[in-house]
Amino acid sequence: MFDDFLVRAMLAGVGVALAAAPLGCFVIWRRMAYFGDATAHAAVLGIALSLAFSMPIFGGVLLVSLLMAITVSSLSGRGFAMDTLLGVMAHSSLAVGLVAVSFLSGIRIDLMSYLFGDILAVGTTDLMVIWGGAFIVLGLVVWRWSGLLLSTLNADLALASGFNPKQEQLFLTVALAIVVAVAIKVVGVLLIAAMLIVPAATARSYSGTPEMMAIIAACIGAFCGLSGVQASYVFDTPTGPTIVCISALLFVISSVASRVSFFRRSL
């Protein structure tokens, strides 16, 4: 069954969606929507490095994303606002990455496939990396859930209950870096942020508790992965962007629907 490239593509999409959804909730709650973007941009530098030292793409991307994540989270709160830091880091690492790629003589890489992903080329080894990464991330999130949630609500409340908000933030950024590294093949650098945020944003209006929001976001993400692969096959469209288009469409429909029902209730 794993021989079929469509099945592999669907499995890969679902794996990324499951890991990205709960993280996406935290990204939204903590108002760090730009963080996914920034880490994803930094990943281009990771691709260049892995090609230069001929190591697996996953390793190079993970290394650079982790560095980026740790730098940003240790610099935040020291004179610069989070969005300023992310802006500086994202654009400079993307630029350095592109310059570094141009130095690689003899190797011609298809940068487009890393920017937009190439989910249909996912092999069995890639699937194992994706699902392994997804399990690690989900494990991290479940293990740190209370501490993460409490530090997101209020750092002082977390401190008073014996959690260390800085440490929780580090767990979150490491998990984000892992998601970026495993997702780069599937949806590509530019669309990872969308996979993080759009399903979680769609889930918001149907959730009463944080847990519910994470679970609904995961279901929406998985659905988008499955239907996106099929739609791209039927309409012969690029797969990564199709997945994101479907989740954007769901977001629009659900926003309109929740507005309408709110309006009806208030009549």
Place this chain on the structure above:
Amino acid sequence: MLIECDNVSVHIGKRSILSQINLSVNEKEIITVLGPNGSGKTTLFKTFIGALEPSFGSIKKKPNLKIGYVPQRLYIDETLPITVTRFMNLPSRYSSDKIETALGHAGVPGLGKQQIQDLSGGQFQRVLLARALLGKPDLLLLDEATQGLDHRGSADFYRQIAHVRETLGCAVVMISHELHVVMRQTDRVICLNGHICCQGKPETVSGSPEYHSLFGLDKDSEAALYLHQNHHKHSHS
């Protein structure tokens, strides 16, 4: 004795925030900490909850001291859906009976199923109080817990605190700007400005020259306010 600061100084970077604090909190005592902005009130609390270590001096705590903490008016992002019950269950889970009792003690029974975002400022402060009460604290820390409430709302809140102290028997240390409001519910007032300027019974402190110079108050106007509070009686029937 619940907590005892022995000559505690706290430096953050090269800045000295608190110096030579000698302070002890006794059981069932209500203490109000007053001080201008930047006087180290919140730093004192952070030192109490263990978020900051004293640079000099030492803090002794009663073994297994349980601290309940009510933060300054707290902003919860509206993208985060959370019910009162779920919030109260964070980080440890409690039975729904215990949660309902705590909400009752804080003066907001039956709010459990509400979304936090739908609460008024006063209700939310009381939910925070209820959450702090769940762990059966020996010591309750309130950091400007009535910021953003109107005069009446904060007076009600402090009455609730006095009631909680009587029913649950915990000590309370609170930061407040409103001495005239907390006056009647306080056993001891501490004026803080990097060091302890003066302390004592509320009547003594509000009459002391240190208190007046600390807040830049005109003595007559404060006295008038104080008298107004005490002799203001009328019926609401």
